[in-house]
Amino acid sequence: MTSIDQLRQQHADLRARGLALDLTRGKPSPEQLDLSNALLSLPGPGDYKGADGTDLRNYGGPDGLEELRALFGELLHIPTTQLLALDAVTLPLMHGTVVNALLNGRPGGDGPWRDVPDVTFLCPVPGYDRHFTICEALGIRMIPVPFVDGGLDLETIRRLVGGNANIRGLWAVPTYANPTGYSFTEAEVKALVEMPTAAPDFTLMWDNAYAVHHLTDDELPVIDVLALAEAAGHPDRPVVFASTSKITFAGGGVGFVGGSPGTVEWLRKYSFARNIGPDKINQLRHVRFLKDAEGVRQHMRENRALLVPKFEAVLEILDARLAGAAEWTRPAGGYFISLEAGEGCATRAVALAKEAGIAVTAAGAPYPYGHDPRDSTIRIAPSFPSIDDLRAAIDGLCTCILLAQAERAAA
Numbered sequence: 001m002t003s004i005d006q007l008r009q010q011h012a013d014l015r016a017r018g019l020a021l022d023l024t025r026g027k028p029s030p031e032q033l034d035l036s037n038a039l040l041s042l043p044g045p046g047d048y049k050g051a052d053g054t055d056l057r058n059y060g061g062p063d064g065l066e067e068l069r070a071l072f073g074e075l076l077h078i079p080t081t082q083l084l085a086l087d088a089v090t091l092p093l094m095h096g097t098v099v100n101a102l103l104n105g106r107p108g109g110d111g112p113w114r115d116v117p118d119v120t121f122l123c124p125v126p127g128y129d130r131h132f133t134i135c136e137a138l139g140i141r142m143i144p145v146p147f148v149d150g151g152l153d154l155e156t157i158r159r160l161v162g163g164n165a166n167i168r169g170l171w172a173v174p175t176y177a178n179p180t181g182y183s184f185t186e187a188e189v190k191a192l193v194e195m196p197t198a199a200p201d202f203t204l205m206w207d208n209a210y211a212v213h214h215l216t217d218d219e220l221p222v223i224d225v226l227a228l229a230e231a232a233g234h235p236d237r238p239v240v241f242a243s244t245s246k247i248t249f250a251g252g253g254v255g256f257v258g259g260s261p262g263t264v265e266w267l268r269k270y271s272f273a274r275n276i277g278p279d280k281i282n283q284l285r286h287v288r289f290l291k292d293a294e295g296v297r298q299h300m301r302e303n304r305a306l307l308v309p310k311f312e313a314v315l316e317i318l319d320a321r322l323a324g325a326a327e328w329t330r331p332a333g334g335y336f337i338s339l340e341a342g343e344g345c346a347t348r349a350v351a352l353a354k355e356a357g358i359a360v361t362a363a364g365a366p367y368p369y370g371h372d373p374r375d376s377t378i379r380i381a382p383s384f385p386s387i388d389d390l391r392a393a394i395d396g397l398c399t400c401i402l403l404a405q406a407e408r409a410a411a
Helices: 004-016 030-034 037-041 066-076 091-104 129-137 154-163 186-194 225-231 261-271 280-290 293-322 346-355 387-410
Strands: 021-023 083-085 120-125 141-146 167-172 203-207 238-243 255-258 337-340 358-360 377-380
Touching: 004 346, 004 387, 021 387, 030 293, 037 280, 066 083, 066 238, 066 255, 066 280, 066 293, 083 261, 091 129, 091 167, 091 203, 091 238, 091 255, 091 261, 120 129, 120 154, 129 141, 141 154, 154 167, 154 186, 186 225, 203 225, 225 238, 255 261, 280 293, 293 337, 293 387, 346 358, 346 377, 346 387, 358 377, 358 387, 377 387
Parallel strands: 021 358, 120 141, 120 167, 167 203, 203 238
Antiparallel strands: 083 255, 238 255, 337 377
């Protein structure tokens, strides 16, 4: 067993190396972005018309390019008429959906959410920090609901939404969730769309950000949440989001939002007020590049070939250095590994890593208000660094975690 003095010396050695390594965000690596470089020359001179002959250089087409909506609708199990292709990413669409609900209410609701005292969202945790940022920025109270035995705490969710009409939404990343990599089961999805709620317009903010981001040959199918919700008698409950952000170019992609016919009409009404039409030329270049749903799947297999060695390297180092000292997920898809460093250790470990030149997402980020009650969760993003830098960063992070644990034990 390594002593605290030995760990302090190892940390001093790390600091002396002058590292500058970054594990903070799940960004595609330059090599992954290179896979989409053909987009830069598409659609090409003279290619600016949609399948119906429309000149895409002009205003109009507020729903987005039909052939792109059909392509991604097939992947997401959403009819083309129930899917909109709008902004370059989904965060503005999620923010706008919540703002519109606050100002105007949701289909089937009892009025604007701004009139609801203490409007509240449930947040399965650990979760995606940008979801929580939206709520915090808009003054929406958040209730964290920890996963139980690797699954949703449906008993707590059912009790809360059934007894409190102020609870108007729940954030969900149903496939390969950020940061755990956990995927909802069909039974869990059915429970979410079927459960009685005190609020008539309780909304599932269904962020399918990683629907096609598999890390194994066992590619999880997308669960058809809209069909399940319709069968349950709550067709308007899910609002589904997805994007090409980690498929093609993270800064130059397409964001999608969909739902029931009633939800889409509601979305269309308020999106038209802020935008006369999306970037249809960019949407056309995506159609030309990806071609069809199978083209997306093949492209993501090429991405997987670049990502898998990085995830394997992280898990190999964690197994070698932290076995018995910490716990972590082994995701079958997505972009993250969630590590439990031990109660009271995450903040200190992240600070020690920063001293050593290793940037890690802030401890507490996967929780509402940045508050992890156990101060244990650390999110690891393996995708962006080179594999050599990644190995150095994870090995250094392990030293910092072990030192934080030793300091706590000695206190």
